Amino acid sequence: MREVRFGIIGCGLMGREFGSAIARWCHLLDLPFRPLLSGICDANPGLFPWYQNNFPTIKVATKDYRELLRSPDVDAIYCALPHNLHRDVYIEIVRAGKHLLGEKPFGIDLPAAQAIVEEIQKHPKVFVRCSSEFPFWPGAQRVIQAIQQNRFGRIVEVNAGFLHSSDLNPEKPINWKRLVEVNGEYGCLGDLGMHALHVPLRAGWKPKRVFANLTKIVAERPDGKGNKVPCRTWDNGTLACDAVNPFDGHPFPLTFRIFRIAPGETDTWYIEIHGTRYSCRFSTRNPKAFQFMEYSGGAQCWQEESLGYETVHKTITGGIFEFGFSDAILQMWAAFMDELVNGKTPFACARPEEALASHQVFTAALESQRTRQAIEVA
Numbered sequence: 001m002r003e004v005r006f007g008i009i010g011c012g013l014m015g016r017e018f019g020s021a022i023a024r025w026c027h028l029l030d031l032p033f034r035p036l037l038s039g040i041c042d043a044n045p046g047l048f049p050w051y052q053n054n055f056p057t058i059k060v061a062t063k064d065y066r067e068l069l070r071s072p073d074v075d076a077i078y079c080a081l082p083h084n085l086h087r088d089v090y091i092e093i094v095r096a097g098k099h100l101l102g103e104k105p106f107g108i109d110l111p112a113a114q115a116i117v118e119e120i121q122k123h124p125k126v127f128v129r130c131s132s133e134f135p136f137w138p139g140a141q142r143v144i145q146a147i148q149q150n151r152f153g154r155i156v157e158v159n160a161g162f163l164h165s166s167d168l169n170p171e172k173p174i175n176w177k178r179l180v181e182v183n184g185e186y187g188c189l190g191d192l193g194m195h196a197l198h199v200p201l202r203a204g205w206k207p208k209r210v211f212a213n214l215t216k217i218v219a220e221r222p223d224g225k226g227n228k229v230p231c232r233t234w235d236n237g238t239l240a241c242d243a244v245n246p247f248d249g250h251p252f253p254l255t256f257r258i259f260r261i262a263p264g265e266t267d268t269w270y271i272e273i274h275g276t277r278y279s280c281r282f283s284t285r286n287p288k289a290f291q292f293m294e295y296s297g298g299a300q301c302w303q304e305e306s307l308g309y310e311t312v313h314k315t316i317t318g319g320i321f322e323f324g325f326s327d328a329i330l331q332m333w334a335a336f337m338d339e340l341v342n343g344k345t346p347f348a349c350a351r352p353e354e355a356l357a358s359h360q361v362f363t364a365a366l367e368s369q370r371t372r373q374a375i376e377v378a
């Protein structure tokens with residue numbers, strides 16, 4: 001059993017999800033490796049007791065991430081910090097020789113993402129991936145299989161997106177994800193966009209050109225101290241893109257909807273692909289339903305298969321049971337470790353080049369919004 005000793009930098013919402021995934025590693029079957037939580041770092045030490053009470057393996061708990069990077073007890077880092085810190089901290093992690101699963105968007109903007117990727121290229125022995133868990137849902141995996149098998153015939157269109165709704169409430173207090181200086185000029189695109197782009201980018205459908213429609217809907221929010229302050233980040237983005245199917249060279253329209261204000265949606269990830277021979281769609285809104293249509297000249301009938309717990313990495317859960325967010329995190333982490341330890345895995349986590357490609361799309365989207373033109377993606 002190979003043990004990989006992890007440090008978590010950023011012990012907030014996502015840090016705890018990863019801690020919890022370590023705690024139930026026994027859920028996974030037949031893996032010759034396991035993570036061990038040996039270090040935690042956060043600027044707020046008030047978060048430490050939850051970790052320390054649950055993980056007796058922790059050797060370092062610190063406010064200074066460099067202490068984790070110096071520690072001989074840490075092999076790899078999961079980093080879940082606000083976006084303005086990604087560039088400097090990811091670069092230091094890689095320079096320290098620690099493997100990294102870094103949260104998206106992998107830098108606050110394109111220059112930050114480029115600097116991170118350039119540093120990674122200088123350290124080929126360090127293994128780095130970007131967090132993006134939704135492709136590990138069983139329905140998403142069915143879509144990915146159909147892409148790999150080139151089942152669609154001529155692709156008619158592809159629509160993908162990620163939809164939140166809690167910002168519909170104008171009384172929701174502002175936080176760092178709504179501040180341009182911390183979250184970035186991309187707004188919703190940086191915060192949610194990698195989720196929508198991961199599968200299309202893996203399919204080879206990097207947009208060639210993008211026309212963006214970005215909207216700011218709630219202009220100010222409570223600051224939690226009785227005042228209203230400006231909320232300047234983009235709330236919603238619709239990106240109409242030109243893409244090309246690498247199997248046949250034919251162009252097709254690819255549309256992303258990346259919304260913080262999608263009334264009624266909680267955390268909805270979806271993808272639908274329409275083709276002349278085969279179409280399919282999956283949304284986490286209806287998480288068991290995989291819908292598909294085969295067409296060879298007869299009736300055009302969509303079918304729905306109710307999926308159970310069909311996972312990339314085997315688990316103890318019965319095949320008819322339901323899959324959820326924390327299961328996707330566990331599967332993603334298994335993929336990260338599988339690739340780190342074995343050099344390959346059935347479906348790899350988002351690669352640094354894919355994170356960089358998402359930045360190229362978002363940067364073109366910002367320019368499109370400014371100029372109201374369709375912009376070529378670098």
Ligand SMILES: NC(=O)c1ccc[n+]([C@@H]2O[C@H](COP(=O)([O-])OP(=O)(O)OC[C@H]3O[C@@H](n4cnc5c(N)ncnc54)[C@H](O)[C@@H]3O)[C@@H](O)[C@H]2O)c1
Nearest residue numbers: 010011012013014015042043044080081082103104105131
């Ligand atoms: N994969 C996903 O589904 C998903 C979901 C939400 C957020 N995220 C990403 O995770 C990252 C973190 O988001 P979150 O929702 O966990 O945020 P969060 O605010 O809950 O946690 C961030 C933590 O970083 C700490 N921090 C800030 N500055 C620090 C510093 N200099 N040194 C040490 N700690 C510091 C904060 O105290 C906080 O606890 C972001 O990149 C975000 O985009 C990913």
